[in-house]
Ligand SMILES: [Zn+2]
């Protein structure tokens with residue numbers, strides 16, 4: 001695998017000819033008593049009746065490898081680098097049948113703490129510019145493991161979508177000296193047409209310009225740039241976030257089972273890039289959030305033309321339906 005930069009859009013892609021898939025092993029490799037247990041990197045909390053809670057393990061077929069330097073180099077006008085990074089599986093629960101929307105809040109807190117710990121830990125490695133935590137659920141979403149899990153990647157570049165957000169956040173701050181995310185949240189709470197639910201300091205709402213039907217974001221109401229900072233300093237009540245995440249996924253699952261979820265937090269600010277210029281006011285201009293992108297398989301065709309996102313359900317209608325969903 002190697003990373004190549006598109007010289008026009010300046011976004012990095014990872015490419016390589018994948019080896020032919022090996023035969024799948026019997027049984028779940030992540031359940032207790034698996035014959036060939038995975039290499040554990042870290043764990044957080046305890047689940048009742050199990051010797052562990054949430055755990056980070058090495059991905060069996062990592063896209064990024066931890067050893068070595070990115071050795072960035074040119075090839076004529078092109079840029080490429082080695083796929084150096086980290087690729088982990090975050091086991092959300094020791095129980096095979098406890099997805100986030102089924103789990104007790106205490107278990108979800110373990111998972112959120114684990115994600116925060118891993119992000120903070122990997123940010124100590126100066127090679128890594130960004131750590132992504134994401135979950136693909138359902139065959140259409142590209143789910144890899146049956147066991148309740150998310151994945152984490154640490155990369156030597158900032159993913160394009162996050163870069164857009166960082167640049168916009170910074171530009172908005174230059175003009176107004178305010179956080180664009182805080183301003184959006186304040187307006188959403190005032191208008192109250194795209195709000196799904198709020199619990200304590202956390203808010204779930206549908207974005208004004210959704211990319212897919214029922215797209216939903218979860219954000220802390222009080223300004224906070226880095227997710228891991230908020231979680232590890234116990235600045236916010238983690239139980240409320242766990243509860244809102246669970247309830248929001250339950251709502252979305254009344255519409256569709258498949259979804260992508262991604263956490264957006266600050267990049268590694270040990271990397272002070274003069275080119276990108278995003279770190280100076282980052283604590284004031286960026287605001288972490290969780291994005292949930294449901295997949296409506298039957299409708300996929302109608303919005304597969306991705307040059308312009310076409311979303312056949314407005315966020316006002318989506319929020320109304322999600323608010324009214326029966327999740328008990
Ligand atoms: Zn399992």
Ligand SMILES: [Zn+2]
Pocket residue numbers: 179180181182183222223224286287
């Ligand atoms: Zn903010």
Ligand SMILES: [Zn+2]
Pocket residue numbers: 165264289291
């Ligand atoms: Zn985002």
